Amino acid sequence: MSISLGKGRPRKADRGIPDATVARLPVYHRVLVSLSEAGVQTVSSEALAAKCGVSSAKFRKDLSYLGSYGTRGVGYDVSYLTYHISRELGSAQPWGVVIVGVGNLGRALISYRGFTSRGFAIVGLVDNHPDVICESLTATELGNLVALKVRPLVELETIVGATKAQIGVIATPADCAQGVCDRLVSAGIRSILNFAPVVLEVPNGVEVRKVDLAVELQILAFHEQRRG
Amino acid sequence: MSISLGKGRPRKADRGIPDATVARLPVYHRVLVSLSEAGVQTVSSEALAAKCGVSSAKFRKDLSYLGSYGTRGVGYDVSYLTYHISRELGSAQPWGVVIVGVGNLGRALISYRGFTSRGFAIVGLVDNHPDVICESLTATELGNLVALKVRPLVELETIVGATKAQIGVIATPADCAQGVCDRLVSAGIRSILNFAPVVLEVPNGVEVRKVDLAVELQILAFHEQRRG
DNA sequence: TCAACTTTGTGAAGTAGGGAACTAATGCCT
DNA sequence: AGGCATTAGTTCCCTACTTCACAAAGTTGA
Numbered sequence: 246m247s248i249s250l251g252k253g254r255p256r257k258a259d260r261g262i263p264d265a266t267v268a269r270l271p272v273y274h275r276v277l278v279s280l281s282e283a284g285v286q287t288v289s290s291e292a293l294a295a296k297c298g299v300s301s302a303k304f305r306k307d308l309s310y311l312g313s314y315g316t317r318g319v320g321y322d323v324s325y326l327t328y329h330i331s332r333e334l335g336s337a338q339p340w341g342v343v344i345v346g347v348g349n350l351g352r353a354l355i356s357y358r359g360f361t362s363r364g365f366a367i368v369g370l371v372d373n374h375p376d377v378i379c380e381s382l383t384a385t386e387l388g389n390l391v392a393l394k395v396r397p398l399v400e401l402e403t404i405v406g407a408t409k410a411q412i413g414v415i416a417t418p419a420d421c422a423q424g425v426c427d428r429l430v431s432a433g434i435r436s437i438l439n440f441a442p443v444v445l446e447v448p449n450g451v452e453v454r455k456v457d458l459a460v461e462l463q464i465l466a467f468h469e470q471r472r473g
Numbered sequence: 474m475s476i477s478l479g480k481g482r483p484r485k486a487d488r489g490i491p492d493a494t495v496a497r498l499p500v501y502h503r504v505l506v507s508l509s510e511a512g513v514q515t516v517s518s519e520a521l522a523a524k525c526g527v528s529s530a531k532f533r534k535d536l537s538y539l540g541s542y543g544t545r546g547v548g549y550d551v552s553y554l555t556y557h558i559s560r561e562l563g564s565a566q567p568w569g570v571v572i573v574g575v576g577n578l579g580r581a582l583i584s585y586r587g588f589t590s591r592g593f594a595i596v597g598l599v600d601n602h603p604d605v606i607c608e609s610l611t612a613t614e615l616g617n618l619v620a621l622k623v624r625p626l627v628e629l630e631t632i633v634g635a636t637k638a639q640i641g642v643i644a645t646p647a648d649c650a651q652g653v654c655d656r657l658v659s660a661g662i663r664s665i666l667n668f669a670p671v672v673l674e675v676p677n678g679v680e681v682r683k684v685d686l687a688v689e690l691q692i693l694a695f696h697e698q699r700r701g
Numbered sequence: 702t703c704a705a706c707t708t709t710g711t712g713a714a715g716t717a718g719g720g721a722a723c724t725a726a727t728g729c730c731t
Numbered sequence: 732a733g734g735c736a737t738t739a740g741t742t743c744c745c746t747a748c749t750t751c752a753c754a755a756a757g758t759t760g761a
Contacts, residue, residue, distance in 0.1 A: 265718060271691040275670060289738065298672040301738095302720060309740055317739045318727040334691050335698035342690070349584050353577035359670050359687040364694070411697055412690065435700075436693040438686075442503060442587050444526040452696050454689050459587040461682050462570070462640065463499040463562050465664040466592070468680050469639055470563035472663075493748060517708065529708095530750060537710055545709040546757040 262333075266307040270330055272297050273304070274363075277327040289320035336364035341410035343369035343434075345425050346417035347377050347395050350440055354414060355393075361385045368408035373398035373421075401425075405432040415439045426453075490561075494535040498558055499591075500525050501532070505555040517548035564592035569638035571597040571662075573653050574645035575605050575623050578668055582644060583621075589613045596636035601626035601649075629653075633660040643667045654681075 276296045280288060294304035308314065314329050315321045331337060342365050344351050354360065355367060366386045370393050372378060380395045396404055404410070413429040415422050415437060422441035429437060430451055437453045439445055442460075445453050504524045508516060522532035536542065542557050543549045559565060570593050572579050582588070583595060594614045598621050600606060608623045624632055632638070641657040643650050643665060650669035657665060658679055667673055667683045675681055 263718070267692055267695050268688070270695070271685070271688040272672065274691075275687075276672070290740095291738080296672065300720070302722090303718090305739060306719085306741085313740070315739050316727065317725070318729090318737050320738070333695070335694040336691065338698075340690075340694050340697070349577055349581035353581050354686060356577055357686060359685075360690065363687050363691060365687070365690055412693055414690075436697045438689055438693060444500065444504070444524065452693060454693055456684060456686070456689055457499070457587075458582060458585060458684070459591050459593070460496070460499040461666055461684055462568075462588070462593055462642075463502075463564065463591060464495055465640055465666060465680060465682055466563040466568050467495050467498070467561070469568070469664045470566075491748065519708085528750075530752095531748095533708095533710065534749080541710070543709055544757065545755075546707045546759090548708070 262310045266310055269297070269299065269303075269307055270334055271363075273307070274327065274330045274334060274336070277323055277330065281323050281327060285323055287320050288323055290315070293321065331364070334364075339364055339366050340412055341366055341368040341408050342412045342414060343367075343371065343401075343405055343408070343410040343429075344414045344416060345371045345398075345401065345429070346415065346440075347372040347374075347380070347382070348416065351414075351416040352382070354416060355382055355384045358385060365412075367391075367393065368410050369393070369404040370395045371398055371401050371404065372396075398425075401428050402432040405429065405434060410434065412436045412438065415441055415445075417441055419443045490538045494538055497525070497527065497531075497535055498562055501535070502555065502558045502562060502564070502591075505551055505558065509551050509555060513551055515548050516551055518543070521549065559592075562592075567592055567594050568640055569594055569596040569636050570640045570642060571595075571599065571629075571633055571636070571638040571657075572642045572644060573599045573626075573629065573657070574643065574668075575600040575602075575608070575610070576644065579642075579644040580610070582642060583610055583612045586613060593640075595619075595621065596638050597621070597632040598623045599626055599629050599632065600624075626653075629656050630660040633657070633662060638662065640664045640666065643669055643673075645669055647671045 273293070276293065290305045291301045294301040297304065311329060311333050314326050344354055344367060347370055355370070360367065367384045370382060372395050377395050378397050381392050382395065383390050383392050385391070411434070413434040413436070415425050417425055419441045422439065422443050423445060426437060426439070426445045426447065430447055435451050437445070437447070437451065439453055439455045442457050447453055504521065518529045518533045522529040525532065539557060539561050542554050570588070572582055572595060575598055579598070583598070588595065595612045598610060600623050605623050606625050609620050610623065611618050611620050613619070639662070641662040643653050645653055647669045650667065650671050651673060654665060654667070654673045654675065658675055663679050665673070665675070665679065665681045667681055670685050670687060673681050
């Protein structure tokens with residue numbers, strides 16, 4: 246036992262990272278990467294937390310759920326910490342993403358460079374509109390430019406099966422979102438990111454995250470209204 | 474005093490609606506609107522909460538912060554409740570929104586019908602790329618189709634001043650987001666919705682909400698990894 | 702009019718998250 | 732080598748949110 250020479254004990258309670266912490270880990274990861282690109286090798290919790298927009302206490306407590314990857318009196322080794330956060334997030338292995346709905350939003354996702362740089366590969370594009378089916382779009386998959394053809398909606402299950410995609414993105418209009426969701430689930434997808442403004446019903450074991458652009462604006466408007 | 478015949482006392486503690494509640498009000502509002510369109514006139518907290526994906530107790534507690542708009546033994550009058558939630562959210566008055574960055578994401582926002590149907594009007598489009606400046610795009614402003622020309626970035630302050638926009642949306646690449654943010658703030662904007670993957674620094678009194686598409690995917694990937 | 706039933710609104714208990722302060726480990730300087 | 736300065740990791744407390752359970756209020760039917 247006790248191979249702990251200095252740093253890097255495994256991590257403590259392998260389960261039980263609070264949701265709030267998980268939601269912040271990607272931010273920490275991104276800021277660390279940008280520090281690394283700037284040539285910074287070591288950073289304190291104080292400095293890093295400031296760049297992430299959180300308090301240093303919160304930052305340190307968040308990290309304590311993963312393990313003990315810093316050095317007291319010094320701070321954190323940027324690349325070492327980056328590695329451990331990315332491992333925790335699963336960015337080490339590439340995740341296959343199928344995007345359903347190739348309208349403006351879908352295209353924005355396809356051209357979003359942040360996807361591929363964080364371990365995601367778009368492996369399928371699906372739409373049901375004749376004008377876009379068979380259209381060829383270029384995405385960057387793990388750094389390489391890849392041309393993807395938009396496939397018709399009927400092939401959804403085939404594509405999910407063939408590409409072994411793990412994540413489905415719903416970027417369709419609201420009225421077909423639930424139908425698409427059901428088919429993604431029955432094709433084996435258990436993680437769904439939903440941009441359509443509807444509450445999706447899914448069986449247990451399937452996780453849905455929702456991004457609603459109008460909801461965010463409405464929250465801003467609420468606070469805006471609460472000032473003279 | 475006491476004009477309270479039956480229903481509709483003002484609301485209780487005019488301050489102090491929890492953030493978590495505010496974040497759910499837009500969902501309640503949207504589901505109520507869809508019920509109304511389906512011809513439903515009355516709904517119980519149980520049924521409505523189910524459609525919103527929350528527990529009925531949470532739903533009732535959320536509403537209790539606004540006031541007492543239901544009828545015991547019966548439920549809620551759909552249009553009556555819709556009105557009060559929308560008033561609380563400020564959807565009654567139209568909010569002017571300026572979108573900075575007319576790439577794929579900006580275009581997705583412009584064509585997103587959910588904006589205008591919930592009291593938002595896109596009053597300005599700004600970009601700094603010569604190819605898109607002066608391009609004319611059609612948005613729906615309060616139900617009417619409106620053609621908006623993309624204006625150059627240097628005119629940002631002028632546009633905010635002339636249109637009296639209250640909300641700024643940053644849909645630019647990461648590297649110019651902070652600069653755009655600073656200019657929005659100095660032009661008088663106090664509510665910002667940020668799609669760029671950076672943590673914005675703003676003075677006190679300015680509210681920033683952030684939507685990061687990659688972060689959402691990373692959260693999904695985290696949970697996906699936590700299953701063999 | 703009264704009793705049975707439905708459903709809201711709320712008080713109280715339980716849980717999770719945030720903030721500050723403390724402890725302990727490490728590097729640096731003398 | 733030893734003390735000092737720095738900074739990570741942890742503990743404790745407090746606030747905010749959620750859940751539960753019940754009483755108040757209203758409707759319906761006899």
